[in-house]
Amino acid sequence: MxxxxxxxxxxxxxxxxxxxxxxxxxxxxxxxxxxxxxxxxxxxxxxxxxxxxxxxxxxxxxxxxxxxxxxxxxxxxxxxxxxxxxxxxxxxxxxxxxxxxxxxxxxxxxxxxxxxxxxxxxxxxxxxxxxxxxxxxxxxxxxxxxxxxxxxxxxxxxxxxxxxxxxxxxxxxxxxxxxxxxxxxxxxxxSHWPTMRALILVVSAEKKGVSSTSGMQITVATSKLFKHRAEVVVPQHMEMMEKAIKEKDFETFAKVTMMDSNSFHSVCLDTFPPIFYLNDVSRSAIRVVEDINKKAGKIVAAYTFDAGPNAVIYFEEENVEQVAGVLKSALGSLDGWQGRDIKVQDTEGVDAKAVQVLKEGVSRVILTSVGEGPIRTEESLIAENGEPLKK
Amino acid sequence: MxxxxxxxxxxxxxxxxxxxxxxxxxxxxxxxxxxxxxxxxxxxxxxxxxxxxxxxxxxxxxxxxxxxxxxxxxxxxxxxxxxxxxxxxxxxxxxxxxxxxxxxxxxxxxxxxxxxxxxxxxxxxxxxxxxxxxxxxxxxxxxxxxxxxxxxxxxxxxxxxxxxxxxxxxxxxxxxxxxxxxxxxxxxxxSHWPTMRALILVVSAEKKGVSSTSGMQITVATSKLFKHRAEVVVPQHMEMMEKAIKEKDFETFAKVTMMDSNSFHSVCLDTFPPIFYLNDVSRSAIRVVEDINKKAGKIVAAYTFDAGPNAVIYFEEENVEQVAGVLKSALGSLDGWQGRDIKVQDTEGVDAKAVQVLKEGVSRVILTSVGEGPIRTEESLIAENGEPLKK
Known part of the structure; x- marks a missing residue:
């Protein structure tokens, strides 16, 4: 049996x-x-x-x-x-x-x-x-x-x-x-650096052109700058980044984050045919982060972009209003701000055209933070009879 | 006296x-x-x-x-x-x-x-x-x-x-x-290669953010990929390009032109803060050129971009319809097509969204060709009494 x-x-x-x-x-x-x-x-x-x-x-x-x-x-x-x-x-x-x-x-x-x-x-x-x-x-x-x-x-x-x-x-x-x-x-x-926050700007994008799986191999095959990134630039970034995290040095964390994102998208553009993940909305997000940092007089925010146009903006809790507050003033009507009471800041000193492009191109935001690894749960998606539970 | x-x-x-x-x-x-x-x-x-x-x-x-x-x-x-x-x-x-x-x-x-x-x-x-x-x-x-x-x-x-x-x-x-x-x-x-044509798509751009004079020195100071481009990539491109010109090898001329433009804009993006000259209209021009080449089954067109969003598209006279004819079908209502009778081609196989972005973002075209160096002229802009002539 x-x-x-x-x-x-x-x-x-x-x-x-x-x-x-x-x-x-x-x-x-x-x-x-x-x-x-x-x-x-x-x-x-x-x-x-x-x-x-x-x-x-x-x-x-x-x-x-x-x-x-x-x-x-x-x-x-x-x-x-x-x-x-x-x-x-x-x-x-x-x-x-x-x-x-x-x-x-x-x-x-x-x-x-x-x-x-x-x-x-x-x-x-x-x-x-x-x-x-x-x-x-x-x-x-x-x-x-x-x-x-x-x-x-x-x-x-x-x-x-x-x-x-x-x-x-x-x-x-x-x-x-x-x-x-x-x-x-x-x-x-x-728990070492629990104050790290991330604001994701979800960009209402055209369909992704090139998947990361195939894209990265075309880069390896055709980009003349890629090898230098992989062999020289990234090892430097790794060392700086690990040290910045251990020392909770946000300024270095932010600079390396932004420079490494730019370096990655550079080798995408140097691919043949070129791969573009950043669009005009992404560029505006970069501009707004630059202006937020200028307004603050120091680096309080860092942008990074994966293989798509969405911006992820890292910042520390103590600067939530200087960073998220400014973006909320532009994007406050979108989904994603619920559950956090962030005081809207004025956008003086922030490029008005870039703000307008964000307003037109961002479809929602996700405000989140550094978190834990996988968590075992008793909540099951499969019933005792073995059938998937309907949501 | x-x-x-x-x-x-x-x-x-x-x-x-x-x-x-x-x-x-x-x-x-x-x-x-x-x-x-x-x-x-x-x-x-x-x-x-x-x-x-x-x-x-x-x-x-x-x-x-x-x-x-x-x-x-x-x-x-x-x-x-x-x-x-x-x-x-x-x-x-x-x-x-x-x-x-x-x-x-x-x-x-x-x-x-x-x-x-x-x-x-x-x-x-x-x-x-x-x-x-x-x-x-x-x-x-x-x-x-x-x-x-x-x-x-x-x-x-x-x-x-x-x-x-x-x-x-x-x-x-x-x-x-x-x-x-x-x-x-x-x-x-x-006269060695007189059949080279250039179609310039003038993009109705926002004001140029970073002048090339200051931009290039920020690249030299901050881009970690720049030195590799200057010392390794460009010497390769120079050698390939001079040979391609001497042999009137359009395919190599075109590939090196496109790859070098991409490489240049890559190091702009790798600059900190990053420099963007290409916008969504430029990206669409790249896409349309890629599709024109696919449609032709060989490389008949090459894009290149200076420190701004305008596209310059090189092609040979024998392919004028396959290249300029396709772009005229999208941009035929603009200034710049006068004086040349180019048969409009269908845009089957050319990304429709990219064509639409060009229609919305290009303000005029200039259709020109390879030409001569400075030419002495008797036509003067200064009158005999030394005063500038009014135009």
Whole structure:
């Protein structure tokens, strides 16, 4: 008589936004990067993926994945790599303790929900693969550390490895051909520098032209400036950034964040054909941040842009009004300001044309902060009978 | 009794648009560049500065310059350097032949007219300084070669040195501290490859944020990618470009033109704070050129952008309809198509959104071609009594 029991475990996992960017793979199959990177993990109160992983012999023959109620293809090499590696770890546990149920042989049913729009260019694949790997690791009761799991999540989506930790996280590029030393490590926990805030300006963009996966490999192949960024510029930025985080030196943190974002978008533009992620709205966000800093007489805000036009603006809580207050004066009518009482500031000294472009081009804001890594939860997305719960 | 005679000479001089860009000075005072560059001289039928240089003891005590009927400041170091060097050359002629009138001691009156809007970002300073230097050299009857004069014009405006020649022109960066080997030379005359055309899309832009003079020095000081461009990338582009011109290899000419423009704008973006000359209209022009090339099944068009949003699109006469014909279908209602009967082509396969952005953002077009260097003319802008002629 087969065991029809349904095993399950759930987690949430965060989004992270890099301050030293990942762009370029030295091994596309293993997702091994051409340079190290650093990110800030954002609070799951605002942005998170919630994932339940279950397995049971009653689930038929195939692994399945439901994201926001839509079935996803799990036959891709990246998802398969995660499943395979996690099953291998479970399998060796089972081999060393015969009392353990043979979960590694059972089909997986994964159910995921994002609390933010998937397609808004908000690093959803990072949170998604981190949650998937963490949920299955919980289901399998693996003793693996977050760094061990980061090695697996990396194969799902490069930047996902950094979402296994909270706070300030480095992805060390590593040098081994098998990728075993290409893992995420904590630079500092969220509690070390808890006053870090992030304001995301979601830009109502045209459809993304070039995916980051294909874009970065065209950069590696064609940009003549790229190698210099990867080999010379990023190592400098990494060193400055890790020191800035350890010393809670916002000015250096901000300068390196802005310069590294610009450097990344430079090598996109130097790609042939060129890749543009920044548009006129993004440029206006840069201009407004520059003017906010001028108005403050010091660097109180830092912009950064991933592979899309959305601006992420980092600042410290003590400067919330000087930064978010100015932007709220332009964008106060949009969704996303609820729950925080921020006094609107005047925009004197801030380029009026740039403010107007933001008003016309930003569709919503998300005000959030540095946050924790994946959190195990008893809240399940799968009913006791094994069926996905309807939201 | 003083000689009140009015001596005068006139010339026209062309605009040039670089295909390997000048960006960065190793000596700001002498306008010595950090890298060599190559340009195409454009036809003076469409874009030229017309300059008359006169001198007379009746002109008072000061050198003066009238551009498009507005008095210009001539006390700046750059204009002064040109006057000084030209006077020194005249002075040594006078020293070796005492029969020559002592023009070097007389005040200069310069009158200039552009046949295009000065502020449209159309390299007017290049044509302006080339015409100024050439006109004074004519007035002084200097035996100097165009390369000799390029050394002087360079001190007025770097790229002006390339406007002393027609056709395809290189500005060799040189290595000497005094700049004596930083001069323009002909790569090939216009007659070598006369079928080169240029379509300029004049973008109705916001006011230029950062002048090229100050912008390039901020790049030199802050961009971490800049040195690699100047020292490694540009020498490669120079070699490929000179060979492409000599072999009339449009495909290589076009690829290097586009890649070098992108590389230049990359280091602008890598500057801190970043410098943006390309806007969403420029990006759409790039997209349309990419689609024109896809549609043609080969590279028939090349975009390039100077320190502003205007697109210059190079193509060969045999592909006029495949290139200009497609753009005319989008922009046919604008000024600038007169005098050429170009059959409008359909825009199938060309991104419709990009076409729409061009329609909204381009204010006029200029359809021109490779052309000759400065041309001496008897048409004077100064009357026989020494007064500027009213236009």
């Amino acid at each position: 087969a065991d029809k029991k349904i095993y399950q475990a759930s987690t949430t996992a965060p989004v992270n936004i890099a301050v030293v960017k990942y762009w370029g793979k030295r091994d596309p199959k293993l997702n091994l990067p051409t340079n190290s990177s650093v990110s800030v993990t954002l609070s799951q109160a605002d942005l998170r993926t919630h994932t339940t992983a279950a397995c049971s012999s009653s689930f038929g023959n195939e692994d399945t994945l439901l994201l926001n109620s839509s079935p996803q293809d799990v036959t891709g090499a990246r998802t398969q790599a995660c499943f395979r590696e996690l099953r291998a770890l479970r399998s060796s546990l089972e081999a060393s303790d015969s009392s353990l149920p043979k979960l590694s042989t059972l089909p997986l049913r994964i159910v995921s929900e994002n609390n933010f729009p998937t397609a808004a260019g908000l690093a959803s694949s990072a949170a998604g693969f981190a949650a998937l790997v963490r949920a299955i690791a919980n289901l399998y009761e693996l003793p693996s550390s977050p760094t061990d799991l980061s090695r697996i999540a990396r194969q799902g989506s490069g930047s996902a490895c950094r979402s296994l930790f909270g706070g300030y996280v480095a992805w060390q590029m590593g040098s081994k051909a098998d990728g075993s030393d290409s893992v995420a490590v904590e630079v500092a926990p969220a | 003083a000689d009140k005679k009015i001596y005068q000479a006139s010339t026209t001089a062309p605009v040039n648009i670089a295909v390997v860009k000048y960006w960065g000075k190793r000596d700001p005072k002498l306008n010595l560049p950090t890298n060599s560059s190559v340009s195409v001289t454009l036809s003076q039928a469409d874009l030229r500065t017309h300059t008359t240089a006169a001198c007379s003891s009746s002109f008072g005590n000061e050198d003066t310059l009238l551009l498009n009927s507005s008095p210009q400041d001539v006390t700046g170091a750059r204009t002064q350097a040109c006057f000084r060097e030209l006077r020194a050359l005249r002075s040594s002629l006078e020293a070796s032949d005492s029969s020559l009138p002592k023009l070097s001691t007389l005040p200069l009156r310069i009158v200039s007219e552009n046949n295009f809007p000065t502020a449209a970002g159309l390299a007017s300073s290049a044509a302006g300084f080339a015409a100024l230097v050439r006109a004074i050299a004519n007035l002084y009857e200097l035996p100097s070669s165009p390369t000799d004069l390029s050394r002087i014009a360079r001190q007025g405006s770097g790229s002006a040195c390339r406007s002393l020649f027609g056709g395809y022109v290189a500005w060799q960066m040189g290595s000497k501290a005094d700049g004596s080997d930083s001069v323009a030379v002909e790569v090939a005359p216009a």
